Amino acid sequence: MSENRHQPQAPTRVQAMAPGEQITAHHHDDHQIVYAGSGVLAVTTEAGTWVAPGTRAIWVPAGCVHAHRAHGALELHLLGLPTSADPLSVDAPTVLNVSPLLRELILVCTRDPDDDSPERRRLRAVLLDQLRASPQQPVQLPTPSDPRVRAVCDLLLDDPADSRTLAELGRQVGAGDRTLSRRFRTDLGMTFPQWRTQLRLYHALHLLAGDEPVTTVAHRCGWSSTSAFIDAFRRAFGETPGAHRRH
Structure with missing residues (x-):
C-alpha cells in the first residue's frame, strides 16, 4: 500500500475488470459504495482485506486508502457519495448485505452518472435508506x-x-x-x-x-x-x- 493516489471525487461509474486486474491504492474525499455485479471483489487496506460476492457491497469511507482486485471477470459498480451523506457513520471499510432492492438501486444509480434529475435524486435517497437498514457482514481478513x-x-x-x-x-x-x-x-x-x-x-x-x-x-x-x-x-x-x- 505504499503508492497512494489522491482522487478528490469518488467516481460513479460501471467498470469491467479482467480476472486478477487491480486498481492500485488511492483515496477519495467522498464516501464510496463498491459492488460487484458479477465476479468477486476484494478491497484491501493496511488493516486487511474485505471480500464481497454479488450478495454483498463494500462501503469505503472518505479518506480511507484502499485498493481493488478482481477475482473472476468483474462488473464493478462504483457509487460516490458526499461526506454529508453518511448513513453508516463508520471509519473503516464495511461489508453490507445487499437485498434485491438495494442491488437494483445500486445498478440504476451507477448508470448514467451525470443524471441529476429529480427521479434520480429520489432513487439515491431510497438507496441511502436501504444502506442504513442493511445488516453489516464480517467478511474481512485482517492483516x-x-x-x-x-x-x-x-x-x-x-x-x-x-x-x-x-x-x-x-x-x-x-x-x-x-x-x-x-x-x-x-x-x-x-x-x-x-x-x-x-x-x-x-x-x-x-x-x-x-x-x-x-x-x-x-x-x-x-x-x-x-x-x-x-x-x-x-x-x-x-x-x-x-x-x-x-x-
Missing part, C-alpha cells in the same frame, strides 16, 4: 502486525488447506500456542479458528470465481467434506456455493 501471528498467517496463506493445530504451527514459528492464541485475539480481534475460517472462505470465493468445481474448492480450502463447506459458505454468504456461481 496481523504481531510478527509471530504474521508468521502463522503466512503459512496458511500459502496453503489454506493446512489442517495443523495452532500448537503445531507454533512449533514451526517458535511460539507457544497459548501466546499465539492470546495474540490472535489482541492483534486481529478474532480467534485463530475464526481467522482460518475467514481465510478459507476468502480463498473459496477466489476459486469459485475461476469456475473450480465445488468439491474441488472444498478440498483445496481444507474442509473435511463438501457438505461441511457448503454449510459454512451458506452461513457466511446466505447462499450455497452453487447458487453463488450461478449468480
Whole structure:
C-alpha cells in the first residue's frame, strides 16, 4: 500500500475488470459504495482485506486508502457519495448485505452518472435508506502486525488447506500456542479458528470465481467434506456455493 493516489471525487461509474486486474491504492474525499455485479471483489487496506460476492457491497469511507482486485471477470459498480451523506457513520471499510432492492438501486444509480434529475435524486435517497437498514457482514481478513501471528498467517496463506493445530504451527514459528492464541485475539480481534475460517472462505470465493468445481474448492480450502463447506459458505454468504456461481 505504499503508492497512494489522491482522487478528490469518488467516481460513479460501471467498470469491467479482467480476472486478477487491480486498481492500485488511492483515496477519495467522498464516501464510496463498491459492488460487484458479477465476479468477486476484494478491497484491501493496511488493516486487511474485505471480500464481497454479488450478495454483498463494500462501503469505503472518505479518506480511507484502499485498493481493488478482481477475482473472476468483474462488473464493478462504483457509487460516490458526499461526506454529508453518511448513513453508516463508520471509519473503516464495511461489508453490507445487499437485498434485491438495494442491488437494483445500486445498478440504476451507477448508470448514467451525470443524471441529476429529480427521479434520480429520489432513487439515491431510497438507496441511502436501504444502506442504513442493511445488516453489516464480517467478511474481512485482517492483516496481523504481531510478527509471530504474521508468521502463522503466512503459512496458511500459502496453503489454506493446512489442517495443523495452532500448537503445531507454533512449533514451526517458535511460539507457544497459548501466546499465539492470546495474540490472535489482541492483534486481529478474532480467534485463530475464526481467522482460518475467514481465510478459507476468502480463498473459496477466489476459486469459485475461476469456475473450480465445488468439491474441488472444498478440498483445496481444507474442509473435511463438501457438505461441511457448503454449510459454512451458506452461513457466511446466505447462499450455497452453487447458487453463488450461478449468480
